Amino acid sequence: MTVTLADVAARAQVSPATVSRVLNGNYPVAASTRERVLRAVDELDYVLNGPASSLAAATSDLVGILVNDIADPFFGIMAGAIQSEIGGPGGRAGGERLGVVCNTGGSPERELTYLTLLQRQRAAAVVLTGGATEAAPHQAAMSAKLRKLADAGTRIVLCGRPPAPETGAFALTFDNRGGGRELTEHLIGLGHRRLGYIAGPEERTTTRHRLEGHRAALAAHGIEEDPRWTVHGRYDRRSGYEATLELLRRDPSLTAVVAANDSVALGACAALRDSGLRIPDDVSVAGFDDLPFSIDAVPALTTVRLPLAEAGARAGRIAMGREEPPPGGIATVRGELMVRGSSGVPRG
Amino acid sequence: MTVTLADVAARAQVSPATVSRVLNGNYPVAASTRERVLRAVDELDYVLNGPASSLAAATSDLVGILVNDIADPFFGIMAGAIQSEIGGPGGRAGGERLGVVCNTGGSPERELTYLTLLQRQRAAAVVLTGGATEAAPHQAAMSAKLRKLADAGTRIVLCGRPPAPETGAFALTFDNRGGGRELTEHLIGLGHRRLGYIAGPEERTTTRHRLEGHRAALAAHGIEEDPRWTVHGRYDRRSGYEATLELLRRDPSLTAVVAANDSVALGACAALRDSGLRIPDDVSVAGFDDLPFSIDAVPALTTVRLPLAEAGARAGRIAMGREEPPPGGIATVRGELMVRGSSGVPRG
DNA sequence: AGCGTTACAGCAAGCGCTTTCTATCCAAGA
DNA sequence: TCTTGGATAGAAAGCGCTTGCTGTAACGCT
Numbered sequence: 001m002t003v004t005l006a007d008v009a010a011r012a013q014v015s016p017a018t019v020s021r022v023l024n025g026n027y028p029v030a031a032s033t034r035e036r037v038l039r040a041v042d043e044l045d046y047v048l049n050g051p052a053s054s055l056a057a058a059t060s061d062l063v064g065i066l067v068n069d070i071a072d073p074f075f076g077i078m079a080g081a082i083q084s085e086i087g088g089p090g091g092r093a094g095g096e097r098l099g100v101v102c103n104t105g106g107s108p109e110r111e112l113t114y115l116t117l118l119q120r121q122r123a124a125a126v127v128l129t130g131g132a133t134e135a136a137p138h139q140a141a142m143s144a145k146l147r148k149l150a151d152a153g154t155r156i157v158l159c160g161r162p163p164a165p166e167t168g169a170f171a172l173t174f175d176n177r178g179g180g181r182e183l184t185e186h187l188i189g190l191g192h193r194r195l196g197y198i199a200g201p202e203e204r205t206t207t208r209h210r211l212e213g214h215r216a217a218l219a220a221h222g223i224e225e226d227p228r229w230t231v232h233g234r235y236d237r238r239s240g241y242e243a244t245l246e247l248l249r250r251d252p253s254l255t256a257v258v259a260a261n262d263s264v265a266l267g268a269c270a271a272l273r274d275s276g277l278r279i280p281d282d283v284s285v286a287g288f289d290d291l292p293f294s295i296d297a298v299p300a301l302t303t304v305r306l307p308l309a310e311a312g313a314r315a316g317r318i319a320m321g322r323e324e325p326p327p328g329g330i331a332t333v334r335g336e337l338m339v340r341g342s343s344g345v346p347r348g
Numbered sequence: 349m350t351v352t353l354a355d356v357a358a359r360a361q362v363s364p365a366t367v368s369r370v371l372n373g374n375y376p377v378a379a380s381t382r383e384r385v386l387r388a389v390d391e392l393d394y395v396l397n398g399p400a401s402s403l404a405a406a407t408s409d410l411v412g413i414l415v416n417d418i419a420d421p422f423f424g425i426m427a428g429a430i431q432s433e434i435g436g437p438g439g440r441a442g443g444e445r446l447g448v449v450c451n452t453g454g455s456p457e458r459e460l461t462y463l464t465l466l467q468r469q470r471a472a473a474v475v476l477t478g479g480a481t482e483a484a485p486h487q488a489a490m491s492a493k494l495r496k497l498a499d500a501g502t503r504i505v506l507c508g509r510p511p512a513p514e515t516g517a518f519a520l521t522f523d524n525r526g527g528g529r530e531l532t533e534h535l536i537g538l539g540h541r542r543l544g545y546i547a548g549p550e551e552r553t554t555t556r557h558r559l560e561g562h563r564a565a566l567a568a569h570g571i572e573e574d575p576r577w578t579v580h581g582r583y584d585r586r587s588g589y590e591a592t593l594e595l596l597r598r599d600p601s602l603t604a605v606v607a608a609n610d611s612v613a614l615g616a617c618a619a620l621r622d623s624g625l626r627i628p629d630d631v632s633v634a635g636f637d638d639l640p641f642s643i644d645a646v647p648a649l650t651t652v653r654l655p656l657a658e659a660g661a662r663a664g665r666i667a668m669g670r671e672e673p674p675p676g677g678i679a680t681v682r683g684e685l686m687v688r689g690s691s692g693v694p695r696g
Numbered sequence: 697a698g699c700g701t702t703a704c705a706g707c708a709a710g711c712g713c714t715t716t717c718t719a720t721c722c723a724a725g726a
Numbered sequence: 727t728c729t730t731g732g733a734t735a736g737a738a739a740g741c742g743c744t745t746g747c748t749g750t751a752a753c754g755c756t
Contacts, residue, residue, distance in 0.1 A: 050468040052742035054399035071424035100448030120398040266644045298646035400712035
């Protein structure tokens with residue numbers, strides 16, 4: 001029924017071994033033979049059997065990309081960049097690797113499940129994006145799993161994630177702490193002294209780091225933080241909307257709201273508008289990430305730009321072994337403060 | 349080095365066959381034996397070799413999801429919904445299927461390449477999302493490839509794509525024509541008579557269908573269309589910005605701009621603002637898709653909501669054989685007009 | 697001319713699993 | 727008690743490919 005290597009071999013009058021070598025191009029084959037084989041492949045419309053090939057060669061051309069939320073452009077941009085580096089040449093068989101993105105939905109269990117599935121497929125590499133979960137049991141399970149994968153020869157790259165010590169994983173970490181600090185310092189510089197902060201989910205490393213940066217800035221300028229000024233939520237617009245109303249309720253005198261990310265910031269803007277407050281005249285707003293839509297907010301969002309595409313591309317290249325991993329296996333990727341219309345001098 | 353089925357069998361004092369059967373759960377195994385096997389699996393930390401398993405069973409648990417642009421929430425939302433239906437139970441081995449999304453970047457070649465790669469992996473199913481390319485040669489190649497996949501037992505589902513006749517593919521098609529028509533009729537109803545249209549890339553089916561709907565509405569109301577009123581571009585914000593400036597240059601008297609999708613509409617809004625025009629007082633704007641950020645535009649975007657998540661979930665279920673395919677293999681999914689602040693009565 | 701090389705091509709042994717067919721055991725029916 | 731048959735378990739034959747090793751012919755050298 002289906003065409004196999006042997007069929008191609010028969011048609012080209014060579015042995016299966018030769019066909020295999022032509023297809024993999026890692027062994028000398030005379031030009032005339034190669035051509036004959038390729039013609040047979042073409043005529044029979046032969047498609048290699050991936051599983052058989054992976055089994056025999058003990059490697060596969062699958063590369064996994066784990067993301068928290070595929071509907072979020074933050075991950076989409078990274079995933080796209082990673083995948084575009086994976087598709088290209090660089091591996092065996094001309095490097096036709098299958099870069100596959102897996103959506104964990106932020107669930108630690110699903111993350112682990114996907115890792116197992118990828119391990120089962122003997123993936124060539126795995127790139128994990130976005131913040132990690134901090135709960136100790138999960139971290140331990142993750143470490144163990146990653147180490148096992150690495151031991152089995154799978155290259156692991158963390159993109160926008162904190163390093164995972166002793167797992168053999170390379171890490172491209174975003175400087176969330178530094179970005180958070182810079183952002184808040186900008187607001188303080190404008191004269192703000194009462195700043196609300198809408199944080200992400202408590203257990204995420206990203207959440208903690210950004211918040212730490214914010215607090216470091218406050219401390220550096222001798223501003224004592226009021227516990228009422230921090231609200232935790234999810235990384236989405238809705239959460240930003242609700243959290244902002246809550247902040248306003250707790251302390252109507254706030255002159256600035258710093259959000260966990262741009263989506264949250266957009267929700268914050270909506271809440272402020274709905275509360276009859278003007279941005280930035282009454283309240284300044286700041287986001288994080290600088291996703292494409294941030295510039296379309298009215299006023300445009302002050303935020304910290306993360307080089308998502310660049311970092312993703314680099315992670316992809318490292319995963320493919322096409323770029324030297326950073327020294328020590330760890331590199332920090334800095335963000336850039338983008339000052340735009342949503343932040344201004346507080347009124348009187 | 350790595351643990352194999354045989355190792356587990358030895359440890360559990362059973363034959364490899366029995367271990368396989370326990371793992372696949374499709375053959376009677378005594379409870380006590382099963383337990384012994386599972387314990388051994390656990391103790392040895394055994395992970396099935398996917399390629400070997402796929403080879404022997406002649407099926408794999410891979411499900412491919414093709415998207416045009418993974419950084420675009422339009423696709424992200426669908427992909428997320430599809431994937432969430434795929435992860436669940438329903439197949440062999442408790443249905444731990446690996447739903448993988450592949451980013452074609454809108455390139456027909458990459459689309460074909462991915463299809464080949466999936467064919468090579470003997471994917472269990474493939475879901476293709478988004479509009480198709482209309483160029484005849486590519487369509488023919490696609491049809492051939494899809495038919496081949498289907499013949500090999502891969503279930504094919506098109507989600508938000510026009511049907512592909514005689515390929516054995518199921519289709520969930522968006523009613524882009526109807527949505528486009530409804531949207532423009534809304535604007536006409538408000539009193540608009542001079543409407544600019546920013547279309548997507550010419551060769552996409554989605555582009556053509558939405559534009560046809562728009563034109564049908566104009567025709568139905570006896571409005572003669574000026575060729576200057578249509579500009580083609582890409583499906584992104586930037587394109588919307590530039591196209592709007594172009595439209596304004598061609599005919600400054602336009603009172604409404606209809607965009608190919610929401611991202612384009614956002615770009616249009618920015619261009620109008622930058623040109624000193626107010627929305628909707630001077631010019632009304634309409635988008636398409638109703639992506640999450642559309643409601644955050646100022647004013648909120650009038651658009652056509654497409655049930656992306658629902659359609660994706662349904663496509664995923666059909667791909668998994670968990671839901672009856674629509675009668676005739678084809679179903680049309682309608683959009684819903686969302687009237688919001690960006691459209692209003694034209695001045696004067 | 698004789699010999700070591702080099703350049704290809706083929707043989708055959710797996711890779712780790714699934715599955716058909718067969719063997720075994722034990723309870724139930726005659 | 728002897729047969730029957732259901733319920734499990736095992737043996738073994740592949741699944742389609744890769745690759746180490748083994749030819750073998752043609753080439754370059756002394």
